[in-house]
Amino acid sequence: xxxxxxxxxxxxxxxxxxxxxxxxxxxxxxxxxxxxxxxxxxxxxxxxxxxxxxxxxxxxxxxxxxxxxxxxxxxxxxxxxxxxxxxxxxxxxxxxxxxxxxxxxxxxxxxxxxxxxxxxxxxxxxxxxxxxxxxxxxxxxxxxxxxxxxxxxxxxxxxxxxxxxxxxxxxxxxxxxxxxxxxxxxx
Numbered sequence: 461x462x463x464x465x466x467x468x469x470x471x472x473x474x475x476x477x478x479x480x481x482x483x484x485x486x487x488x489x490x491x492x493x494x495x496x497x498x499x500x501x502x503x504x505x506x507x508x509x510x511x512x513x514x515x516x517x518x519x520x521x522x523x524x525x526x527x528x529x530x531x532x533x534x535x536x537x538x539x540x541x542x543x544x545x546x547x548x549x550x551x552x553x554x555x556x557x558x559x560x561x562x563x564x565x566x567x568x569x570x571x572x573x574x575x576x577x578x579x580x581x582x583x584x585x586x587x588x589x590x591x592x593x594x595x596x597x598x599x600x601x602x603x604x605x606x607x608x609x610x611x612x613x614x615x616x617x618x619x620x621x622x623x624x625x626x627x628x629x630x631x632x633x634x635x636x637x638x639x640x641x642x643x644x645x646x647x
């Protein structure tokens with residue numbers, strides 16, 4: 461019987477994930493990917509992501525857009541027959557990617573910056589502004605072709621607001637966010 465080789469990346473991911481030892485229980489059934497409402501936007505399914513982690517390929521995993529496309533709905537986790545904590549795994553990978561600077565090689569920081577800008581200004585996200593600013597600054601041609609019709613249809617049916625709404629007591633939220641940035645060391 462061949463000796464098992466150590467996989468420091470898998471060990472790091474398991475150590476950083478609540479119930480991380482369950483990552484070894486994945487049977488590669490694909491239920492997670494089939495359950496994901498945002499799976500079509502991911503370059504790797506959660507199942508494939510776990511296979512790359514098991515293979516020890518840190519670069520493939522941390523450069524994948526999958527960890528940034530997860531919408532944290534926990535559908536994958538709740539439907540997993542082995543109870544693998546997939547959503548928690550995604551959060552662990554995000555933390556590792558940010559800590560190691562791998563997040564800078566993706567579009568995630570730009571999207572997060574636009575999102576947090578709206579939250580800072582209005583107290584909530586503004587979907588039309590978020591989507592249009594992001595796509596027009598990062599993918600102007602594909603945005604017009606791919607998203608334009610959908611955006612127009614949603615606006616016409618009143619499903620998306622054309623202007624941002626400001627929350628009540630925005631100053632209180634801004635004070636909380638300022639304190640969190642100060643405590644977290646952000647600029």
